[in-house]
Amino acid sequence: MSPWNDPRVRSFVFQGFLILVIGFLIYEAVDNASDNLRRQRIATGLGFWDSPAGFPISQSMIFYSETSSSYGDAFLVGLLNTLLVAAIGIVLATVLGFTVGIARLSKNILVAGIARWYIEIIRNLPLLLQLLFWYNAVLKALPGVRESAALPFSSFLNNRGLFMPKPLPGAGFDYVLIAFFVAVAAAIGFRIWARRRQERTGLQAPVGSVTLALLILPASLVYVALGGPLTFDVPTAGRFNITGGMVLQPEFLALLFGLVIYTAAFIAEVVRAGILAVSRGQTEAAFALGLRPNLTTKLVIVPQAMRVIIPPLTSQYLNLTKNSSLAVFVGYPDLANVFTGTVLNQTGQAIEVVGITMLVYLTISLGTSALMNWYNSRKALVER
Amino acid sequence: MTNTAPAGLKPAKLTHETAIEMIGVNKWYGEFHVLRDIDLTIARGERVVVCGPSGSGKSTLIRCVNRLEEHQKGRIIVDGVELTNDLKRIDEIRREVGMVFQHFNLFPHLTILENCTLAPIWVKKMPKKDAEEVAMHYLTRVKIPEQALKYPGQLSGGQQQRVAIARSLCMSPKIMLFDEPTSALDPEMVKEVLDTMVALAEEGMTMICVTHEMGFARQVADRVIFMDQGQIVEANTPDEFFRDPRHERTRLFLSQILH
Ligand SMILES: Nc1ncnc2c1ncn2[C@@H]1O[C@H](COP(=O)(O)OP(=O)(O)O)[C@@H](O)[C@H]1O
Ligand SMILES: [Mg+2]
Numbered sequence: 001m002s003p004w005n006d007p008r009v010r011s012f013v014f015q016g017f018l019i020l021v022i023g024f025l026i027y028e029a030v031d032n033a034s035d036n037l038r039r040q041r042i043a044t045g046l047g048f049w050d051s052p053a054g055f056p057i058s059q060s061m062i063f064y065s066e067t068s069s070s071y072g073d074a075f076l077v078g079l080l081n082t083l084l085v086a087a088i089g090i091v092l093a094t095v096l097g098f099t100v101g102i103a104r105l106s107k108n109i110l111v112a113g114i115a116r117w118y119i120e121i122i123r124n125l126p127l128l129l130q131l132l133f134w135y136n137a138v139l140k141a142l143p144g145v146r147e148s149a150a151l152p153f154s155s156f157l158n159n160r161g162l163f164m165p166k167p168l169p170g171a172g173f174d175y176v177l178i179a180f181f182v183a184v185a186a187a188i189g190f191r192i193w194a195r196r197r198q199e200r201t202g203l204q205a206p207v208g209s210v211t212l213a214l215l216i217l218p219a220s221l222v223y224v225a226l227g228g229p230l231t232f233d234v235p236t237a238g239r240f241n242i243t244g245g246m247v248l249q250p251e252f253l254a255l256l257f258g259l260v261i262y263t264a265a266f267i268a269e270v271v272r273a274g275i276l277a278v279s280r281g282q283t284e285a286a287f288a289l290g291l292r293p294n295l296t297t298k299l300v301i302v303p304q305a306m307r308v309i310i311p312p313l314t315s316q317y318l319n320l321t322k323n324s325s326l327a328v329f330v331g332y333p334d335l336a337n338v339f340t341g342t343v344l345n346q347t348g349q350a351i352e353v354v355g356i357t358m359l360v361y362l363t364i365s366l367g368t369s370a371l372m373n374w375y376n377s378r379k380a381l382v383e384r
Numbered sequence: 385m386t387n388t389a390p391a392g393l394k395p396a397k398l399t400h401e402t403a404i405e406m407i408g409v410n411k412w413y414g415e416f417h418v419l420r421d422i423d424l425t426i427a428r429g430e431r432v433v434v435c436g437p438s439g440s441g442k443s444t445l446i447r448c449v450n451r452l453e454e455h456q457k458g459r460i461i462v463d464g465v466e467l468t469n470d471l472k473r474i475d476e477i478r479r480e481v482g483m484v485f486q487h488f489n490l491f492p493h494l495t496i497l498e499n500c501t502l503a504p505i506w507v508k509k510m511p512k513k514d515a516e517e518v519a520m521h522y523l524t525r526v527k528i529p530e531q532a533l534k535y536p537g538q539l540s541g542g543q544q545q546r547v548a549i550a551r552s553l554c555m556s557p558k559i560m561l562f563d564e565p566t567s568a569l570d571p572e573m574v575k576e577v578l579d580t581m582v583a584l585a586e587e588g589m590t591m592i593c594v595t596h597e598m599g600f601a602r603q604v605a606d607r608v609i610f611m612d613q614g615q616i617v618e619a620n621t622p623d624e625f626f627r628d629p630r631h632e633r634t635r636l637f638l639s640q641i642l643h
Binding site (some may be wrong): 198199200201202203204279281282284285286287288289290291292295299300303304307379 | 450452475478479481482483485487489490491492493502503505506507508509510511512513514515548551552555
């Protein structure tokens with residue numbers, strides 16, 4: 001037999017050839033880029049990191065000043081803004097998506113119909129279009145400061161954003177927080193105790209209501225006992241301006257609404273598919289054993305549906321995070337906007353800036369995946 | 385068909401107490417009249433085999449007994465409790481009535497042991513250790529205690545169906561319903577499941593079995609019921625039923641199934 005007909009030899013030769021080609025392409029690209037940079041006299045490296053940025057950023061969770069902050073600070077501001085919108089977006093999209101997905105399966109024709117239309121319309125329009133809609137057609141089209149719409153809890157909505165009372169923790173508010181965290185620990189402890197007791201004696205405890213009570217009561221009691229150590233800086237409408245309070249800017253809201261509403265439509269489909277994947281026979285078997293519908297959902301349907309839901313849910317979380325880089329179109333200062341936008345323009349350090357940004361998104365995505373994979377591996381089914 | 389020799393079980397010790405009573409039961413799926421004027425009384429300890437062509441309403445009939453399906457007319461009384469929309473009564477009846485399905489319907493995310501302890505723990509509020517003891521007892525009876533820690537996906541069809549029987553028995557039901565328990569099985573696994581059911585019958589369990597295993601019917605049944613188009617066409621002791629079917633439709637069905 002000629003060695004050429006040996007599949008192992010063949011695959012070895014093909015792979016070797018492929019590696020050579022890829023290596024050559026990478027070498028050419030790097031060589032070319034560094035040549036160009038040298039010709040344009042652009043310094044490579046991260047020397048720009050500590051230089052003053054000199055441009056303003058409209059929303060920042062940390063201290064940032066146009067005059068004294070560096071490019072490095074700008075990077076951090078952008079990163080935190082990305083994480084903020086992604087984190088809140090993931091939580092809200094999950095809640096909305098699960099709600100719509102379950103509503104889609106409702107026996108109530110109206111509820112199921114609304115859910116279905118929501119999913120069909122939202123999924124089939126480009127996200128960018130939706131972001132532009134929320135920003136330009138809804139939030140920017142709101143009345144100006146003088147005609148602000150007054151909302152409950154002393155809030156105002158106008159074309160500069162949503163103005164809300166700003167909580168100002170007073171002396172002793174720490175104790176309220178401590179009470180809350182102690183109660184959370186107690187709730188976890190109670191769940192463990194309840195499970196052990198059930199294993200031992202068969203008695204079931206009202207875990208849900210006790211948890212709820214623990215989350216609300218202790219902190220509230222401490223709060224009242226200390227005479228309410230939390231005041232609010234309420235926004236007040238002046239003639240040209242609203243002073244006090246805190247504001248969620250229209251750029252942030254538009255991006256958040258757009259991402260949440262868009263991603264929730266996909267999550268709804270994922271959830272629906274997951275629930276439908278659990279066969280009718282599972283419910284019937286549980287009913288026949290005397291399990292009530294709520295216990296059947298908790299013990300039989302959800303655990304099986306979750307294992308179908310989690311992998312595609314993960315990719316929706318990643319999509320939301322990556323899609324948040326569309327922020328530039330509504331002017332929200334996320335990482336891509338601040339860093340690969342303004343910083344890149346000012347420094348011209350394309351390779352470094354783009355490279356760092358890619359690394360950041362890659363890290364966030366891989367981190368999310370790892371977390372979800374770990375969760376999923378605990379839920380996986382054992383097959384023959 | 386595995387025609388197990390009609391060894392002939394002792395006739396059931398009928399206590400003259402009624403386990404299930406159906407009076408003038410009718411059911412429709414939309415326009416489709418699936419059960420027509422069903423009158424059926426089953427005594428405690430009685431073993432009834434239901435047969436009939438596909439689509440004749442056999443599954444629907446037994447699924448009405450534990451309210452997996454709702455009947456629209458007539459009365460169904462199970463163990464002295466009449467089925468109404470009252471959830472308490474439905475709970476009560478489901479606790480007394482076990483059911484075994486054609487496709488086993490084991491919970492794939494739970495081990496064999498957990499499949500068996502789930503309902504005792506959550507419905508009967510049994511301590512876990514006790515529930516596991518009960519489960520191991522019944523798993524031993526269906527001859528697969530060594531599989532307790534495996535998952536359903538790792539077992540053969542016959543083993544899974546035996547687990548399903550054990551899972552039902554763990555709730556100590558007074559009545560067992562079987563819906564074609566062997567029709568989804570490879571032929572070599574049919575016997576192990578039938579043997580389990582015969583053993584159960586010997587212990588005096590009240591049973592309704594939808595099955596076309598006529599050998600099993602001969603050996604175990606006190607009564608064989610033939611259904612067609614939503615009606616009970618004929619009900620008789622297995623001897624009479626097989627020797628001298630009264631109705632033409634029964635005769636035709638038997639000739640098809642017994643070849
Ligand atoms: N959920 C349902 N909706 C509508 N028709 C049904 C439903 N379930 C069963 N049927 C119909 O009712 C008839 C009887 O069904 P079934 O009781 O399953 O018959 P069998 O078990 O004797 O084969 C069949 O014609 C079947 O198509
Ligand atoms: Mg059937």
